[in-house]
Amino acid sequence: MAKKLYKISFLNHTKVYELYARxxxxxxxxxxxxxxxxxxxxxxxxxxxxxxxxxxxxxxATQVLHLPMQSIIRVEEVEKKGQAVIRDAASGEKVVTPFPLPGKPR
Structure with missing residues (x-):
């Protein structure tokens, strides 16, 4: 029997995190x-x-993550793991931290 896999979507500091857990x-x-x-x-x-x-x-390094119920958007049982992402809560677009370029101020 295969272990169950869950996709958890939750709000964290104006971002939507999507993680996978067993x-x-x-x-x-x-x-x-x-x-x-x-x-x-x-x-x-x-x-x-x-x-x-x-x-x-x-x-x-997290053993157990305790999420406030009001921050959870969705919990899905899935068959296979997809890509874990961080999205902007307002626009829904993926948040990608660009690599800093030499000589450019942050």
Missing amino acids: HVAASGLWGFTEVSDLVFDVHEGLVVDPTEERLRDEFG
Whole structure:
């Protein structure tokens, strides 16, 4: 039997985060949803997707993520993992942090 896989979409600081996890349940903390066993693509060497890398840096060491119920937009049970993304909440466009160019002020 294959393990279940969930796609979780939630609001975080005016951005919509979409992560994949193996476990979603009601949290022991009142008003929160527990998300654990986060799933990230593992690439050796070259970084293929900077957004996935950013999410892995932010949540890679997280054992259990307790999300406030009001921040969760959707929880979907899916058959296979898609791309983890960060979107702007207002426009819905993907947020990609550009690489800094030498000589250009930030």
